[in-house]
Amino acid sequence: MKILHIETSSKNCSVAISEDMKILCLCEQVSENYKQSESLHTYVQWALEGADISLQDLNAISLGKGPGSYTGLRIGASAAKGFCYGLNIPLIAVESIETLVQPFIDKGYDFIIPLLDARRMEVYTAVFDGKTGERNSATEAMILDEFSFQEFADKKVLFVGDGAKKVQVIVGLSFADFNDTIYPSAKFLVEKAAQKFSEKDFEDVAYFEPFYLKDFQGIKKKDKIKKGED
Incomplete structure (x- = not known):
């Protein structure tokens, strides 16, 4: 049982590969600038190389589903769903707060x-x-x-x-x-993901959405214009 774990809900962009309950490779970095968009796929590649396996060897994808950074969760979920579709393997989701x-x-x-x-x-x-x-x-x-x-x-x-x-x-x-030094990490997903895999507790990839908990709150274009005028 080889699983790719992805955790992008916080400042920590984290990827791990596990076999059963053993971590084969972990790649992660905490950044104040939230580098998930530029680092995630690189970390996946490094983790696969470090574990000496290919994508085709994977049996499932595990994702920290949130709550947390709205953008980070979108990036992680999109990547996880893409891997599941492309490889025809199941998606496992674990609430990020549980892993802490x-x-x-x-x-x-x-x-x-x-x-x-x-x-x-x-x-x-x-x-x-x-x-x-x-x-x-x-x-x-x-x-x-x-x-x-x-x-x-x-x-x-x-x-x-x-x-x-x-x-x-x-x-x-x-x-x-x-x-306050601990962030959600892919390494903390391993135990719960293994349990869910054995129970076949999988997500519906087509309809899965991250656990946002509350709606995204951004600055509307009009608000930006007003702020610029002020």
Whole structure:
């Protein structure tokens, strides 16, 4: 079972090749400039070369489906669907926020709360059991304030992801640990993708869409003109 894993939901453009549960090659880079459009296919090529396999050897494509960067998710999904169509292999999708939990399960925490920066005062977040990794809440877009997460004040909690620093600054939470250096990565997709492959839990490639969670908010042309006039 050889799977190509793609994760482009954040500043980390990440590609991995796995065989069963073993990572054969990982190529990734965190960039403030979101380099998915220029780097993704190069990383796929490098990962295949590093794993010493060809596209035709793949049994499935695994994708971090979001939430996260709207543009990054579109790029990753388009590439994944293109590979699936061209190679006639299935698509596996894993929620990106789930993968942030994997490295910290059963490390002494009551709860693990992944946080992805959603700009301004907002984060994408959910709550997971620290011992089992089981989900305790649905993923949501949360606007932070000084009262956020106070219900965990008597628990051992880890906040992880690039939104963790924002929580630390805005909310405080002296009782918690914070790790803002971890981004969604293709290497964290391997375990869940292998499980979904064995269960034949595949996506409908024709109708699959990334998990945006909220609508894209861009600047309309009229707004740009007005700003230029001002």
